[in-house]
Amino acid sequence: FNTWLIVVNFAVFLAGALFPRLGVVLLEWGSFSTQRLFLLEVWRLVSFQFLHANLMHVGFNMLGLYFFGSLVEQYLGKKRYAAFYLVCGLSGGVMYMLLNLVGLMGLPLPGALTVNATTPLVGASAGVFGVIVACAYIAPNAVVHLLFPPIPMKMRTFAYGYVAFVALNLFLIRGANQGGDAAHLGGAIAGFYFIRRPHLLRDFFDVFKNSNLPPDGRKRSASEAEIDAILDKIQREGIHSLTPAEKKILAQNTRDRRR
Numbered sequence: 131f132n133t134w135l136i137v138v139n140f141a142v143f144l145a146g147a148l149f150p151r152l153g154v155v156l157l158e159w160g161s162f163s164t165q166r167l168f169l170l171e172v173w174r175l176v177s178f179q180f181l182h183a184n185l186m187h188v189g190f191n192m193l194g195l196y197f198f199g200s201l202v203e204q205y206l207g208k209k210r211y212a213a214f215y216l217v218c219g220l221s222g223g224v225m226y227m228l229l230n231l232v233g234l235m236g237l238p239l240p241g242a243l244t245v246n247a248t249t250p251l252v253g254a255s256a257g258v259f260g261v262i263v264a265c266a267y268i269a270p271n272a273v274v275h276l277l278f279p280p281i282p283m284k285m286r287t288f289a290y291g292y293v294a295f296v297a298l299n300l301f302l303i304r305g306a307n308q309g310g311d312a313a314h315l316g317g318a319i320a321g322f323y324f325i326r327r328p329h330l331l332r333d334f335f336d337v338f339k340n341s342n343l344p345p346d347g348r349k350r351s352a353s354e355a356e357i358d359a360i361l362d363k364i365q366r367e368g369i370h371s372l373t374p375a376e377k378k379i380l381a382q383n384t385r386d387r388r389r
Contacts, residue, residue: 131208132199135215136192139254142180143188156181161250162223164230168247179219181252194258201369202264204384205361206328213334214264214324215257218317222256225316226309240301243309256313259296260321262289267325268361272368293318357383 146153162178182188203211226243233242265272266289274288275281283291293315300311324331360376372380 131212132195132203135199135254136195139180139182139188139192139195143182143185146181147185157250157252161252162226163248163250164227164234165247167223167227175220175223176216178223178250178252179216179254179257182254183252187253191254191258194262195254198258198261198265201268202261202325204380205264205268205325205364206331207384209335210328210331213331214321214328215261217324217331217334218260218320219254219257221320222259222313222316223251225256225319226251226312229312230309241308241312243312245309249309251309251313253310253313255310256317259293259314259317260324263293263318263321264325266290267322267365269364269368271366272370 142156146156160174160177160181162174166174182191199211199215202214205211206214229241230243230245230247230249232239233244234247266286270284270286272285273282274285276283276288296311296314296318299305300308300315356379360372360380363371363376
């Protein structure tokens with residue numbers, strides 16, 4: 131699913147760039163704004179995640195998905211990863227809307243966005259932030275080699291440091307792209323919450339099931355407990371600490387979830 135996310139995002143961007151009239155239509159009907167949500171155009175909470183302002187915007191977002199998305203998909207399985215990603219993006223849109231409403235009401239609260247209610251929001255970065263925060267939970271001690279500056283850093287330090295920078299810019303510095311930072315923070319909060327409660331994602335596509343019960347209503351099997359032990363090991367020591375046998379078990383579990 132992660133690969134297809136990247137392909138679809140680039141395809142939508144290229145279609146809009148190559149055919150400008152189509153790009154205008156996509157922006158008109160797909161972008162998110164506070165006003166549009168109050169008109170009950172709820173599809174925009176999903177569609178805005180697949181639109182981007184320019185090549186750098188889509189490029190950096192897809193680079194983040196390329197490096198971090200596969201780890202989260204392997205941990206959650208394809209279906210739950212799809213739900214996780216979309217929920218993080220949706221949460222980013224909701225955070226943007228809430229802070230925009232605070233600003234429009236004139237409330238002197240940190241993070242208030244005073245932009246017009248019709249100002250559009252686009253981009254996959256809320257979902258990407260959720261993915262990065264999820265990686266900090268799955269493999270906190272994994273080493274990330276930054277491009278700028280070119281230094282190694284633990285995943286946990288990288289992820290939470292990035293979120294702290296966004297929060298600082300939104301609430302204190304009040305710098306450029308406050309609307310984007312509001313969405314980033316919303317996605318990060320959702321990522322932090324749902325990666326620790328992945329069972330809540332089960333009903334995202336299967337609305338008639340009870341997410342508080344195992345899929346078949348039975349007690350957890352020994353194999354599920356074994357998977358949990360492997361995932362706990364990844365969290366403590368990183369994915370590179372797994373033995374070949376543990377990697378095989380985890381890979382088989384991922385394939386089973388995709389069926």
